[in-house]
Amino acid sequence: MTFLFLGYSVFWLLLAAYVAMLGARQRRLAEEVADLSAALDKGAGRRMG
Amino acid sequence: MTVPTTRPKKTAAVLLAIAAPAVVFAMYMALIWAPDERTLGTVQRIFYIHVGSAWNAYLAFLIVFVTSIGYLLRRRPALDAVAASAAEIGILFTTLTLATGSFWARAVWNVWWTWDPRLTTTLIMWFMYIAYLLVRAAAEGEERRGRLAAVFGIAAFATVPLVHFSATWWRGMHPNIVQFQGGTPRMNMDPEMIVTMLVAVAALTLVNAALLAYRVDLEHLSRRVALLRERVRLEVES
Numbered sequence: 001m002t003f004l005f006l007g008y009s010v011f012w013l014l015l016a017a018y019v020a021m022l023g024a025r026q027r028r029l030a031e032e033v034a035d036l037s038a039a040l041d042k043g044a045g046r047r048m049g
Numbered sequence: 050m051t052v053p054t055t056r057p058k059k060t061a062a063v064l065l066a067i068a069a070p071a072v073v074f075a076m077y078m079a080l081i082w083a084p085d086e087r088t089l090g091t092v093q094r095i096f097y098i099h100v101g102s103a104w105n106a107y108l109a110f111l112i113v114f115v116t117s118i119g120y121l122l123r124r125r126p127a128l129d130a131v132a133a134s135a136a137e138i139g140i141l142f143t144t145l146t147l148a149t150g151s152f153w154a155r156a157v158w159n160v161w162w163t164w165d166p167r168l169t170t171t172l173i174m175w176f177m178y179i180a181y182l183l184v185r186a187a188a189e190g191e192e193r194r195g196r197l198a199a200v201f202g203i204a205a206f207a208t209v210p211l212v213h214f215s216a217t218w219w220r221g222m223h224p225n226i227v228q229f230q231g232g233t234p235r236m237n238m239d240p241e242m243i244v245t246m247l248v249a250v251a252a253l254t255l256v257n258a259a260l261l262a263y264r265v266d267l268e269h270l271s272r273r274v275a276l277l278r279e280r281v282r283l284e285v286e287s
Contacts, residue, residue: 007095007152008080011102011145015256018141022263029270036277043284 068255075252101253109139117202167223
């Protein structure tokens with residue numbers, strides 16, 4: 001029973017850890033997109049006027 | 050300028066919405082509905098997630114194989130993105146297979162690990178796809194990375210049949226659930242156990258599909274980031 005519990009727990013923990021890692025990666029990329037877009041907009045603004 | 054989308058598309062969310070109840074149902078069948086195995090007792094129930102994980106690792110690596118061939122033929126970056134994503138998910142499912150198998154082995158064989166042919170070849174497969182990701186990380190230039198990874202992804206797939214048939218080709222301790230009697234495949238299991246195994250495999254395949262859709266979206270997003278970085282660099286230089 002202990003090994004059954006441990007087996008299922010580790011299974012779901014690893015899966016949840018991977019999903020959390022993907023979520024963190026998505027947030028980091030979204031922030032980077034926002035920063036880079038702002039930098040490009042700033043550069044375009046400088047050229048315009 | 051247009052800000053690229055930073056939210057994963059609907060496909061992953063829809064697949065997850067289908068996968069979640071399927072997984073709950075599969076867990077009910079695996080932990081409550083399926084009968085206890087006569088000699089192994091309740092610990093045999095690890096089998097359902099173990100087989101589901103192994104099947105999904107094979108499936109993910111098959112996707113790497115097919116999309117790698119596709120990339121070499123058509124050079125479409127989208128195919129390379131799917132291959133990279135599927136390799137990562139295949140590694141996840143192989144990790145789950147090894148981890149759940151280890152708990153089963155400890156309970157039944159009284160060891161966490163043994164150099165049985167099935168276990169050893171699975172470990173080799175795991176290392177091969179970790180090497181695939183390392184090749185991707187080390188290669189420079191999108192075209193070169195895609196080409197190198199595709200060749201590696203095709204070659205690495207040789208480990209999948211090796212793992213699958215290892216229990217038939219070499220004598221080992223790992224149980225072989227499908228046995229051939231007079232050329233006909235037979236499963237020496239209770240019909241309720243077979244149904245539970247198939248439901249668990251189907252539910253985890255849906256999880257696999259949801260993860261793949263999510264991961265592919267992230268791969269596209271990271272390529273957009275690379276593109277934006279390049280534009281900023283050019284802007285700064287001009």
